[in-house]
Amino acid sequence: MFRNVIYLIVAGLFSGAVSAQSSRTSKSVIPVGTTLTLKKSFANYFPIGVSVSPSNLVGREAELIVQQFNSLTPENVMKFGPLHPEENRYSWGGADSVVAFAEANKMKVRGHTLIWHQQNPAWLFLDAKGDTVNREVLLSRMKSHIETVVKRYKGRVYAWDVVNEALDDDSTRYLRNSPWFNICGEDFIEKAFQYAHQADPEAILFYNDYRTEHPERRERIYKLLKRLKDSGVPVHGVGLQGHWNLKDPSRQQLVKTIDRFRSLGLQVQVTELDISVLPEKKDRDSIWLAAPDMYTAEIEQQHIAQYEQVFNVFKAYKDYLSGVTFWNLSDKDTWLDQTPSAKGKRNFPLLFDADLQPKKVFYRVIDVVKP
Numbered sequence: 245m246f247r248n249v250i251y252l253i254v255a256g257l258f259s260g261a262v263s264a265q266s267s268r269t270s271k272s273v274i275p276v277g278t279t280l281t282l283k284k285s286f287a288n289y290f291p292i293g294v295s296v297s298p299s300n301l302v303g304r305e306a307e308l309i310v311q312q313f314n315s316l317t318p319e320n321v322m323k324f325g326p327l328h329p330e331e332n333r334y335s336w337g338g339a340d341s342v343v344a345f346a347e348a349n350k351m352k353v354r355g356h357t358l359i360w361h362q363q364n365p366a367w368l369f370l371d372a373k374g375d376t377v378n379r380e381v382l383l384s385r386m387k388s389h390i391e392t393v394v395k396r397y398k399g400r401v402y403a404w405d406v407v408n409e410a411l412d413d414d415s416t417r418y419l420r421n422s423p424w425f426n427i428c429g430e431d432f433i434e435k436a437f438q439y440a441h442q443a444d445p446e447a448i449l450f451y452n453d454y455r456t457e458h459p460e461r462r463e464r465i466y467k468l469l470k471r472l473k474d475s476g477v478p479v480h481g482v483g484l485q486g487h488w489n490l491k492d493p494s495r496q497q498l499v500k501t502i503d504r505f506r507s508l509g510l511q512v513q514v515t516e517l518d519i520s521v522l523p524e525k526k527d528r529d530s531i532w533l534a535a536p537d538m539y540t541a542e543i544e545q546q547h548i549a550q551y552e553q554v555f556n557v558f559k560a561y562k563d564y565l566s567g568v569t570f571w572n573l574s575d576k577d578t579w580l581d582q583t584p585s586a587k588g589k590r591n592f593p594l595l596f597d598a599d600l601q602p603k604k605v606f607y608r609v610i611d612v613v614k615p
């Protein structure tokens with residue numbers, strides 16, 4: 245039933261032959277004509293994805309998703325906590341609905357994420373008495389979770405972020421002090437990849453992290469991945485999250501990062517792309533308070549320039565880049581409005597505005613690959 249409804253929506257969209265020009269002036273329908281879409285523009289380059297919640301998969305948001313993208317990443321519903329809230333209970337509804345929507349609309353699905361230090365259920369690291377479990381118990385819980393989840397979506401989820409953000413923020417340390425690391429030791433990472441590979445030998449397995457373009461972090465991640473590759477661990481790709489801003493990364497940093505990881509024979513994907521228009525640290529609180537008006541013409545030009553720069557690199561590196569996924573659909577609903585939180589804060593990181601209309605930056609990204 246659900247699938248049929250989606251088919252009808254999509255059939256309607258594509259039979260409409262709405263021209264880009266006329267539709268751009270209307271706010272009641274999806275404004276971008278079917279000739280001007282991200283997925284068609286990048287068809288010869290790489291899949292173009294977006295992260296979604298089940299609530300995005302109805303109405304105008306669903307139409308826009310189907311029209312523009314050919315890959316989905318569940319934003320939250322496949323994380324350990326939401327998916328496996330109690331030891332003997334999985335909550336499949338959200339994840340199943342994202343996978344079903346993708347299949348009904350012939351889209352790929354990236355699974356996100358099997359092992360992370362955040363969004364875990366309360367039971368995971370504790371025994372019945374409330375004491376921390378030992379390594380053996382935690383590894384067996386990890387194995388059971390990964391097997392159950394990866395097998396359920398075998399052949400339907402083509403790639404998994406197996407381990408997310410294992411690196412410490414402190415540059416003097418190597419791996420993050422997470423419960424996974426503290427309880428199991430460093431090899432929790434290779435175990436996770438091995439369990440995932442056993443569960444679905446065809447799935448492409450990624451290590452995913454942020455600030456991967458900063459030389460110091462890049463080299464620590466390189467060291468981790470090299471060690472995994474050298475010991476035969478089935479890791480196939482590295483995900484650059486791509487939570488970037490107007491100045492970061494530079495072209496050179498991005499190029500160097502892709503070169504460095506491809507030298508290990510790994511696929512590279514940009515897995516969580518958004519470009520914040522707010523500075524990363526200094527003075528950001530005061531700027532956030534002024535944020536509702538801050539997408540000025542000048543900021544917009546800088547935003548366009550940074551998107552053009554990174555997409556020009558993606559285009560040049562298409563042989564090594566196997567996917568680019570945006571983190572959230574539009575400025576209506578971006579995690580950057582909430583994290584870190586500041587009252588009244590707004591950000592404008594995406595290609596579609598809060599009314600789902602394409603911004604100037606959308607057209608300029610498409611222009612990057614215009615014949």
Ligand code: GLA
Pocket residue numbers: 319356408454485516579
């Ligand atoms: C990290 C995670 C994502 C998401 C973002 C913030 O990048 O990998 O799943 O939680 O933080 O929304």
